[in-house]
């Protein structure tokens with residue numbers, strides 16, 4: 189018999205018992221809905237993470253000093269050893285990545301690397317100008333660092349390569365700091381001024397060469413609140429003050445001409461620094477790229493969705509049993525109808541097909557409602573997490589298929605029971 | 619002229635609850651022949667086995683033993699799907715309780731046997747409309763059974779019985795639930811189908827007058843045919 193006829197019969201049967209059909213679908217709706225919701229969230233988060241990364245440079249690799257998971261040499265001459273605990277340490281000057289290592293590194297990887305980003309923080313302090321003050325975080329950067337900052341200058345000029353090389357005590361301050369310090373929106377007035385930053389007990393002087401526009405998107409406080417903004421100076425200047433010749437971390441920007449993929453380069457860099465650190469018992473260098481972070485994020489989302497899928501699977505199983513139950517009820521209610529159909533010449537297989545399709549239609553409708561709810565809920569959740577919502581088409585298609593499979597699986601037994609009814613018994617059933 | 623035997627039964631026995639303590643033999647060896655184009659009546663007291671016999675004739679139920687050829691086909695040899703096909707194409711049932719499918723329209727009810735016969739949508743609906751016109755129900759074809767009177771329902775049921783142009787119409791007390799006027803109308807339709815389309819009709823009835831209108835009357839008593847006589851045939855209706 190025609191599929192279309194069966195589907196319209198199924199829809200008529202479902203319509204005849206709207207409430208009951210809806211309650212039966214509930215398990216399917218919840219099961220499919222939660223799978224789709226979590227997949228929409230996962231898909232949205234990874235998609236927007238990936239697009240953020242592409243903006244920030246997907247092929248950047250960060251290199252940093254981190255504490256080893258397991259300390260290399262048992263027993264510590266300091267005597268600080270706690271059984272079962274790993275002492276949390278902060279890297280000391282001797283653990284840092286040294287200038288000589290970086291120079292060696294740049295020599296070795298000159299073909300693969302476009303440039304590196306180095307920066308160091310001097311700390312956070314206060315600038316006082318007569319009665320006004322502004323809080324600033326002082327960071328010194330190299331050429332690469334300023335390339336990545338994308339600052340919009342409102343007055344003055346950028347810190348030039350020559351100044352960077354010479355480690356000059358020049359700086360860029362925010363428009364906000366200028367307004368705070370000099371009560372003016374004529375930012376040119378700040379150019380050439382020497383600001384004195386007090387950090388701890390120490391005084392540091394910088395000559396202002398430029399005023400950058402503060403990114404206001406993160407503005408949370410009222411206009412009067414003393415907001416901390418960045419003061420950018422040269423790396424060399426900060427180094428002079430910190431007397432350090434090492435870095436806890438830096439970023440590698442891969443050359444667009446490099447004939448190697450980011451992950452390969454990352455493991456080469458890892459091997460390069462392992463040579464320096466294999467004798468360091470507490471610290472090692474770890475490397476990560478946005479690609480490897482994406483991989484981890486995807487893995488994490490995968491774990492979460494597996495967990496949700498198991499729960500959803502249980503909901504679907506319960507839903508499927510509900511479908512089977514209601515089909516059995518429906519078949520016993522419609523015994524006479526089955527008898528009539530058989531008297532009119534319906535074969536067993538056409539009766540079976542009719543009820544299987546009815547169960548499948550029930551499940552597909554439930555599945556579609558679940559998909560709608562899941563996509564909506566998942567999109568709301570994704571938006572709440574600041575990710576642009578992206579429903580996963582593949583999982584929607586899978587869900588429809590899965591609902592059909594549930595209908596088929598749980599509809600088969602009742603349908604077969606209907607098909608095997610004796611015509612006269614069914615026809616005379618009271 | 620040699621007439622073709624369409625229903626050929628010999629020593630048909632029907633037992634219920636076989637092997638159980640309450641085993642019940644309803645038909646004790648019924649033999650009967652019905653010729654093509656005949657209009658016969660089966661009468662007898664309540665519980666004598668008329669419906670049981672009818673269900674066996676119509677392949678709705680299987681006899682326990684005996685021989686049964688329907689239109690030359692050995693019914694003891696037939697598989698389930700063969701029986702479905704026989705019910706679909708060779709037999710049209712008309713029941714006392716109409717047995718229309720409640721949720722669907724008169725038209726869809728009439729289409730049903732054609733649907734199971736694999737007929738196309740357009741052809742099916744054309745023929746169903748034609749059949750409803752034949753029983754003068756074409757103005758009610760989009761009504762559901764519960765929107766129709768008993769007589770109207772029975773007319774739809776007759777149209778449905780005619781759907782695949784069966785050789786035999788089996789009617790089990792088709793007028794049993796109707797008043798005599800409406801019953802008359804239904805009987806007139808049967809006479810017309812018998813005369814104009816040459817349908818073989820087997821009618822079960824409790825009404826002696828209606829039985830008398832047929833060509834042959836068989837009396838069933840306690841699971842056996844105890845008498846058989848010619849009927850008066852159609853009395854010219856006013």
Ligand SMILES: Nc1ncnc2c1ncn2[C@@H]1O[C@H](COP(=O)(O)OP(=O)(O)OP(=O)(O)O)[C@@H](O)[C@H]1O
Pocket residue numbers: 634635642644663664665666667668669670671
């Ligand atoms: N499915 C069944 N199981 C057991 N016994 C049955 C079954 N169907 C019918 N019988 C019995 O068979 C006997 C004949 O029943 P049947 O329905 O054929 O009688 P009938 O002649 O049609 O009666 P009525 O005129 O009242 O319709 C009855 O005694 C009935 O109890």
Ligand SMILES: [Mg+2]
Pocket residue numbers: 668669670790
């Ligand atoms: Mg009866």
